[in-house]
Amino acid sequence: MTTDPLLHIEGVHAAYGDTIALHDVSLDIADNEFFALLGPSGCGKTTLLRCIAGFETPQAGRIELDGRDLVGMAPHRRPVNMMFQSYALFPHLSVEKNIGYGLEADRVDRAEARRRVREVMEVVGLEELAKRRPAQLSGGQRQRVALARAIVKRPRLLLLDEPLSALDRQVRASMQLELKRLQHEVGLTFVVVTHDQEEAMSMADRIAVLRDGRLEQLATPQVLYASPASRFVAAFIGSANLLDGTAAEGGVDVPQLGVIESDGAVAAGAPATAVVRPEDVELGQDAATARLRGTVVDTYFLGGMSTVSVQLAATDSLILASVHGTTGLRRGDEVSVRFGRATAVARDEPSPVQPPASGGETAAQEVRA
Numbered sequence: 001m002t003t004d005p006l007l008h009i010e011g012v013h014a015a016y017g018d019t020i021a022l023h024d025v026s027l028d029i030a031d032n033e034f035f036a037l038l039g040p041s042g043c044g045k046t047t048l049l050r051c052i053a054g055f056e057t058p059q060a061g062r063i064e065l066d067g068r069d070l071v072g073m074a075p076h077r078r079p080v081n082m083m084f085q086s087y088a089l090f091p092h093l094s095v096e097k098n099i100g101y102g103l104e105a106d107r108v109d110r111a112e113a114r115r116r117v118r119e120v121m122e123v124v125g126l127e128e129l130a131k132r133r134p135a136q137l138s139g140g141q142r143q144r145v146a147l148a149r150a151i152v153k154r155p156r157l158l159l160l161d162e163p164l165s166a167l168d169r170q171v172r173a174s175m176q177l178e179l180k181r182l183q184h185e186v187g188l189t190f191v192v193v194t195h196d197q198e199e200a201m202s203m204a205d206r207i208a209v210l211r212d213g214r215l216e217q218l219a220t221p222q223v224l225y226a227s228p229a230s231r232f233v234a235a236f237i238g239s240a241n242l243l244d245g246t247a248a249e250g251g252v253d254v255p256q257l258g259v260i261e262s263d264g265a266v267a268a269g270a271p272a273t274a275v276v277r278p279e280d281v282e283l284g285q286d287a288a289t290a291r292l293r294g295t296v297v298d299t300y301f302l303g304g305m306s307t308v309s310v311q312l313a314a315t316d317s318l319i320l321a322s323v324h325g326t327t328g329l330r331r332g333d334e335v336s337v338r339f340g341r342a343t344a345v346a347r348d349e350p351s352p353v354q355p356p357a358s359g360g361e362t363a364a365q366e367v368r369a
Contacts, residue, residue, distance in 0.1 A: 004067075006031040006189050007052070007157060012061030014047050021047040022058065023213045029191060034183050036204035037193045040236070044213040045193045049159050052191065053082045065156060081155040083163055087146040089134040096121065096130040099148045106153070120152045123185055140175055147179075151186050160192040164199060176202050197237050201225070209233050225277075227263075231345050234275040239307075241281065241319045244347060247272035252344050256314040257292065264344025271347035280340035281321035283308060283329070290336030294319070296329050310337060 005028035014022040022044045029035045037045040050056040052063055054075030063070045070078055089098050096117055103113040121127050124144045134142055143163065150158055163179070164172045180203050183190045194200050200207050201221040209216045209224065209232075217229040228234035235242060245254035247266040252274035253259050260274040287293040294310040297318060306327045310319050319337070329335065 005029055006033075006066065007191075008062070008064040008067075009048075009052075010062045010064075012048065012051060012058045012063065014044075014051060014056060014058040021213050022051075025061070025210075025213070025215050027208055027215060027218055029189060032187055032189055034180060034190045034203055034205045035192070036200040036207045037191065037210060038195070038197060038200040038207050038236075039210035039216075040195060042212075043210040045195075045210050046161060047213075048210075049082075049161055049191065049193045052157070053080055053159055054078050079156040080159060081150045081153055081157075082159040082161065083146050083150045084161055087142050089142060089145055089149075091134050094131050094133055095126055095137070095145050098134070098145055099126075099152055102149060102153050116152055116154075120148045120186075123151075124148045124182060143175060144178075147182065151182075151188060156189065158188050158190050160190060162194055163192060164194075165196075172199070179203060201237070209236065227343055228275060228345060231273045231275075231347055234273070234343070234345060239278050239320055239322075241276040241278065243274040243276060243342075245272060245274065246270070247344060251342070257312070260339055260342050262342035262344040266344045266346050272344050273347045274339075275343045275345060276319075276339050277341075278307060278320040278322040280342065281319060282338040282340060283310065283321050283323070284336040284338065286336045287334035290338075292337040292339075294335060294337050296331055296333040296335060298331055299327055299329055301326060310335060312337065 007029040009028070010026045012022050012025045013020070025044070025048060037048060039045050047056060051058050052070070054070065054073060058071065061071070065079065090101065093101065099120060100113050100117040103116065121130060124147060126141070126144055126148060129137065129141060134145070137145065164175055176199060179190070192200070192203065204221060206218065206220055207224055208218045211232055217224060217233045224233060224237045228237060231242060234240045243252060243254045243257065243260055245252045247268050247270045248259050249268060251259045251261040252272045254274065260276070262274045264272070266272040284290065292312065292314065294312045297309040297311050299309070300307045304325065306323045306325065308321045308323060308327060308329055310321060311317070312319060
């Protein structure tokens with residue numbers, strides 16, 4: 001991070017009566033960054049977004065934009081704009097009038113307003129739809145109108161609350177790429193709230209994972225996946241086999257499985273979990289002589305990749321393995337099992353939240369001590 005972030009959040013605490021929504025949250029967001037707030041329902045991500053926008057006031061902490069404290073400043077006076085999940089377009093206004101509504105309310109010169117509306121319509125690809133009304137647009141087109149209306153005012157920071165949740169899967173996938181492209185083209189800082197880890201991983205430069213109002217980990221998508229800071233993050237980000245045991249020299253000692261070699265900084269003797277991604281599980285045909293073996297329960301072909309579910313003979317627990325392309329393995333086949341790269345994390349169980357299904361087999365598989 002730079003020494004002077006665009007947005008600096010320090011010690012933010014927010015509560016609704018006896019319910020604490022945010023516990024001492026601190027993080028920095030850089031200029032021109034695509035930043036995601038990710039977590040399950042009720043983790044505090046939307047509360048944090050609303051505190052930045054000014055729709056909620058935290059009981060403690062600072063929220064600084066370009067070094068200026070926003071807490072206590074009215075929402076309409078902040079150089080921040082927010083794109084809501086519902087889009088909230090005016091049904092009786094055309095595309096161009098919807099986009100220019102905020103400029104008109106701010107009494108921007110008409111010629112300047114028209115120029116900026118035309119400019120932003122060109123950026124988001126709406127020039128040919130300028131005279132249409134929202135009812136004549138597809139879901140993806142309405143989403144672009146809402147985005148254009150938000151960026152035409154040239155805020156320093158654009159907040160997006162579950163911006164793609166109203167779209168079907170195919171349109172959502174294309175709009176993820178579109179949002180990332182637009183963010184680069186308009187040169188704004190985007191902060192997006194989502195509960196969909198696949199969506200956050202595909203768009204964000206960095207992701208803050210929240211749990212029960214606390215910041216669990218802040219890192220790039222690559223680091224979150226390869227080096228999760230906790231069992232919760234490992235379970236929430238992608239698919240994972242979670243092998244519970246005790247930290248030992250060189251790995252995690254899992255009952256009935258032995259020591260799973262793994263990287264990590266968990267003190268020897270402490271409760272630990274070895275996190276093994278499905279692509280780091282190797283299945284073989286030498287089950288008779290292998291130290292670890294299992295039985296194939298099922299296979300799932302997901303287009304370019306197959307996921308194999310295996311019941312371990314030693315523990316009667318299921319693990320997942322990923323295989324490129326199709327596989328000749330069938331239900332009932334005996335296979336050897338070898339674990340490749342693993343990461344050891346401190347065991348913070350129970351992990352009460354499982355990641356949402358977002359295509360394929362996403363729930364983490366657990367082998368408990």
